[in-house]
């Protein structure tokens with residue numbers, strides 16, 4: 001009792017003592033303000049952004065990060081195909097070097113083949129080869145852009161963009177990579193794979209046979225299949241005095257990579273710290289509904305939205321199946337409205353009329369001219385505004401990254417018809433999240449679409465899981481500022497980089513020495529046992545044969 005009182009007195013004494021000292025100092029009760037702003041006067045300023053693919057879905061997220069850097073006083077220039085930034089409402093403040101005419105090749109036979117046939121890693125290799133064939137052209141264009149901008153840092157889109165990473169490496173400038181998922185620029189842990197190699201994004205529940213094939217055999221086949229591309233690329237590198245590099249993923253192991261994705265969507269696994277998730281990256285503003293669309297949506301409380309993104313398309317047969325299913329769903333009063341953004345599809349390839357299961361015949365021209373009251377057809381649509389409308393209940397999508405992000409952000413359950421590239425993998429991830437179901441472009445069936453739409457509309461779990469994803473999206477979509485911070489960090493540290501080649505070199509040598517000595521002892525033991533056994537065998541043979549001979 002007494003000692004407690006004593007402590008209390010001491011406590012009081014100490015506290016009053018602190019307060020009196022602080023008062024004596026007279027500064028904010030003894031606290032000083034932590035300086036929040038960075039002194040940027042000494043930081044290099046010029047950033048060159050490089051992409052050989054261009055187009056909205058690739059460039060928008062990168063430029064979203066760049067806009068933040070521009071606000072912080074950096075000078076950003078883009079090198080990409082087309083006249084993208086000048087014509088874009090959101091990014092026209094970023095000047096651009098046009099490295100190529102806008103690619104109008106979306107109807108080319110090669111792309112049609114990719115979009116219409118089975119998509120696998122061989123298609124990916126062919127696609128990569130078309131970029132490798134233009135390596136020198138890109139390298140020189142980037143070098144020209146570098147000389148004009150005096151870039152201090154390269155911000156390189158990952159896809160098909162070896163020239164960007166190689167040039168930065170050759171000039172000894174830092175390069176920051178950008179990708180929308182981790183599948184291709186990092187060796188995935190064995191339980192992760194991709195439909196592109198005939199496997200699943202998450203292998204945890206697969207049979208031993210499938211896990212063996214997907215973890216061991218397919219990666220070897222992939223390396224083998226890409227070796228031709230690699231040899232070709234190395235020959236091109238030699239022409240511009242860039243030394244050879246034997247990693248099919250490119251010259252990227254020491255680069256900071258920003259990934260437009262997030263935990264909860266990606267199959268969970270540990271990544272090295274130079275791979276930083278900053279996604280989903282979304283702009284702050286979106287085009288609004290036209291008054292016509294606004295009216296349509298208000299009048300149709302159970303609307304389905306169909307759009308396959310700005311780049312891919314499927315066969316006329318598949319479009320007819322989609323449209324036929326939409327009409328049946330409306331006829332059965334499951335839906336009362338459908339909005340279809342046709343984008344890359346040429347509507348004149350549709351059959352001239354649709355016959356419903358009830359026998360009704362609807363001429364296609366009536367649909368395309370928006371004379372059928374339940375269907376609204378348009379070339380382009382303000383997608384995010386449509387998805388954000390409470391009357392949009394289901395989204396039939398190709399599963400591209402930005403469409404998926406927008407659907408999750410607006411908590412809209414999805415029916416996914418993946419066409420190519422990362423879309424089959426995204427589709428599986430969305431199905432695993434419980435907010436989506438998937439269709440097959442090679443086996444599209446009206447009954448299947450109808451039953452899946454009914455499931456998505458009636459089973460509460462899809463909407464609930466979509467709302468769960470929405471929470472993740474809302475929190476994580478603030479991370480584009482983190483992306484800009486990380487690029488600034490690299491700009492500040494570029495002057496002081498070192499490397500650990502010496503340390504890792506020695507570690508590898510020690511590892512190799514250990515492995516070879518182990519192998520040697522193993523060999524010795526086997527030889528020893530073998531000798532012993534054969535000696536004993538001979539002895540016992542001699543022993544057993546002797547009596548017979550006698």
Ligand SMILES: *[C@@H]1O[C@H](CO)[C@@H](O)[C@H](O)[C@H]1NC(C)=O
Pocket residue numbers: 083086087098
């Ligand atoms: C790019 O677009 C802008 C705005 O539409 C136009 O003024 C400019 O001439 C275009 N540049 C090229 C090279 O097409």
Ligand SMILES: *[C@@H]1O[C@H](CO)[C@@H](O)[C@H](O)[C@H]1NC(C)=O
Pocket residue numbers: 202203204205432
């Ligand atoms: C694997 O199975 C478990 C148990 O049924 C389930 O909880 C989990 O979601 C499954 N994982 C995948 C990737 O399907």
Ligand SMILES: *[C@@H]1O[C@H](CO)[C@@H](O)[C@H](O)[C@H]1NC(C)=O
Pocket residue numbers: 239240241
């Ligand atoms: C590559 O190096 C060689 C020899 O050093 C030189 O002659 C040649 O001009 C260089 N080529 C380029 C494109 O830099």
Ligand SMILES: *[C@@H]1O[C@H](CO)[C@@H](O)[C@H](O)[C@H]1NC(C)=O
Pocket residue numbers: 346347348349
């Ligand atoms: C669409 O297809 C029709 C007929 O096949 C053709 O005449 C027309 O030029 C095509 N339109 C476009 C924009 O490709």
